[in-house]
Amino acid sequence: MTAATIDKNATLKPSFANALAHFLPITIFPFMFAAAYFGGWWILAPYLFFLSVGGPLDRAFGMDARNMDPQLKHSRQLIWYSFPVWIWAFLWPCIFVFTLWQIFIVGSHSIFESILLGFMLGFEGQAIFIVGHELIHRRSKWERYIGEFLLASGSYPHYATEHFYIHHAHVGTPFDVGSAPKGQSLWQYFPRELRSNITGAWATASARMRRMKRPLWHFSNPFWRYGIETAAWYVIVFAIGGWIAVVIYMLLCLLAVFSMKISNYFQHYGLTRVRLPNGRYERVRPHHSWSANYRYSKWMFFNMQRHADHHVSDTRVYPLLQHHAADKSPQLPDTYSGLMIEAMMPKRWFAKMDPLVDQWRSEFYPDIKDWSAYDSSIAKKHPEAFDKIAEIFAAAPRLAQVIERNPQMLEILQKREFTELELPVGFGADTESERIARTGLVRVYWMHDMNLTEMKAQLDEMPVHDADDAAQIIHDWMNDKVFQVGMHTLRGNLTPTESGLVLANIAEASLSALFNAVLDDYTEFARQSRTGSLAVLVLGDFAARQMAPRTNFDIRFVCEADSQNYYASMSRRFVEVLGTLTKDNLLFEPFDVGEDEPIIIARHELANRISSNEGERDSDEQKLVFARCIFTDGDPKFDKRLSEQRHKAILKSSAKPMVPDGRFQTAEAQDPIILHDSAELRLDQIKQAANYLHLCQYSQLSQLDINADAQSVFQQAQAQQLITKDLADQLVEITLLWNNLCGILKLVFDDSRDIINAADTVKTTVAKSCGMPDFAGLIEAVRQADASTDRFVLELVSVADSAAGPDPDETTANTD
Incomplete structure (x- = not known):
C-alpha cells in the first residue's frame, strides 16, 4: 500500500512518532554546515535537498487529508511538534553566521563556491517566513519575539504587525492588499504589497499607540523592536563581510521576501468576501483561501498548505490545522513549487487560475452575476x-x-454638496415616501437652488491667474458637477431629461467663465482696445438645453462687421484653451484645437443666413435658426438686438420650405431597443418635426423661444389649438421616452450597443431612468413608440404645412 492510499477519513493522534516527519526541515542544516565548512562537492548536498521540495517528492508521497482533533490543543503530546520549529529557529542564525564567517573571514572558498553558498542561504532563508509566521501566531510572548527576530533576519519584522492585524482582519476584502483580485498579475501585486506592508504596519502601530494615549516613540511601540532586531542583523553582516556582504545580504533578503509574496499571492488569488447589505463583509470561511494537501510539503512546510483553516482559526498551532475538502475550500491545481513558477508568467497564470476562480464563484456564490x-x-x-x-x-x-x-x-x-442630498435608508414611512423625498430634495437643489446664476457666481469667485489656469479650474469644477448629476441620475433622483437641463446650465456657466478669462487675457496682452460687440451662440441640443454626456458642442461667434478682426483673433485664443477644458471632460467630447477653427459671422450676415432657403438638414443656416446666445461682450443689449433680427428673418422666411421633402422618412428598420443610433434617429425626427412646426406656425407660437425644446413646442401648439390635447400628450410622452433613453445610454455606455451584453443591473438602471419598472417593460414601450413615431411626425408636418403665409408687411421688413 502506498502512502497515497491511506484512509483520508482517519484521525491522527498527536504523538512523537507522528511528529517525526516534521523534523525533516531541520535535516538540511548538517548539509549546510558541511557545505560551508568543506566546500567543494559538499555544496551540492543542500541543492539536492532544495530540489526535493520542488515537486517530485510531493507527487511521489501523494496526498494526506487526515486531520487531528482540534479540541486536543491542550494535549502535552503537541510539544513534540513544537520542537522542530524551535530547533529550526535556533539553527538558522547559527548556520547563517557560520556560512558568512567561512566566506568572508576564513576565505577558503573560491568565488564560484562563495556565490553558491550565498544562494544556499537565500534558498533556505525563504523558510524564515514559514517558521517566523508560525511563531508570531503563538500565544506565548517569547515565541512571538523569536518569530520577529527570524523575520528581522529577512529585513521584514514589520510583517508581524501587518500580517496579524491587517491581513487576517481584512483578508478577501479591498482593505487587504495581500488578497490579489482576479486579473492582477504578480508583477503588479508585488510592489504594492511591499509598500502597503510597511505603511500599513506603521499606521496600525501608530493607531494602537494613540488608543493607549502613548506617544509614538514610547518603548511599547513594536517598531522599536523591529528596528533594533533588523539593525542587529546588519551589524553582524557588516562586521563579518563589510559593505559587500551588506549588499549581498540585502539581495538575499529581497529574494526571501519575493518568495514569500508569491505564495501569499496565490493563496488568496481571486477569492473575495462578499459585502453584506449591512455594510460589513461576511465572516472568513474556508472557501476564502486556496488549499493544497501534498503530504511531503505538509511535513516540510509545517502544514502551510492548510491555509484555509489557518484563516478560520488564526491561533491554531500547525499540527491541528484542518484540511478542508473541495466542497468547503477551493483546491490549488498544482504543488506550491509548481505554482510559484507559473505565477511569474502572467499569461499562463491567468489561463490556469481565472477559470478556477469563475468556477469558485459559480459554486459558492451562484446568485452573484457581476463581480x-x-x-x-x-x-x-x-x-x-x-x-x-x-x-x-x-x-x-x-x-x-x-x-x-x-x-x-x-x-x-x-463632499457636503453631495452627501447632504443623501437621505438615510428607513427615515420615511415607506420606500415610496422615501423615494419622493429624495427626488424632491435633489430636484429642488439642482433645478432651482443651483441654477445658472448660482453656477456663474461660484465660478466668478474662483481666483485664476490667466486663461490657461482658468481652463483647468473650470474643467475640474465641471467634472465635479457633472459626476454628481450623473450619480443622481443613476439613482433615479433626476430623469435624464431633467439632468439634460442641469448639464446645459453647467456647460453655459463654464463656457461663459472661460470666455471672460480669455477676454481679460486678450485685453491685457494684445494691447488692443475692445471695439464693437460680440455674441457667442451655441447650436443643437445645447441651444435647446437638452444635453447629455459626450456632447460635441458647436459654437458660433457673431460680432459687428468693423470688429471682426479683433474678435477673430480673440476667439482663436478661446479655441486653444478649449483643448484644456474638454480633455478628459465628462460632458464634452475633446475639442480638436488643430482642426476646429472658430467661425466668425458678422451681424448683418446672420439674417441673410437664417432667411436663406437653401439650407439643408445639418447646414449652418438651419442650425443658426435655433441657436441660443450664452455670452455677450460689449453692448449689453447686443443679444436682444440679435434676437429681434432673427425674429424678423424667420418671419421673412417662414413661408419657404426650409425642410426638404422626404426629410421624415424612416431609414431602414432597426431595433431601437438595442441600437442607440435608432433611438437617436427617432428623437431627431421628433425634434425636426417640432422645429418645422415651430417655424411654419411661428406667428402663433411666437411666445416660445425659438430654441425651445420639443415638449414645450407641443404643449404651446396644443394651447394655441394647433393640435389636440391627446396628440400633444402623446407627443410629449414619446419625446420624453426617446430623450430619456438616449440620455441614460450616453451616461451608462461608451458604445450603446453594449447594452446587448450588459448585466441585468445595468438594464434595470436604463429601464427605470425611462420610467419603466423593468427592462421587459422598456422593450415593450420602445416597440410601441417606434411603431407610432412616424405617424406622429407626419401629423405634425401636416399641421405645419397648413400654416398661412406671413403678413406681407412683416416679410418686407428691414432685417437690419
Missing part, C-alpha cells in the same frame, strides 16, 4: 468607498471606467 466591482483596481485603492464603487459598477460601465482612470472622482461623493 466587476470586486475585481476592480479602484476598489483596492479606495476600499472605504466600496459601496459607491459597487453601485457605479452595477449601474454604469462608462462611469466605472471613469473612476478607474480618475480615482479622485470618488472624493466628489464625499
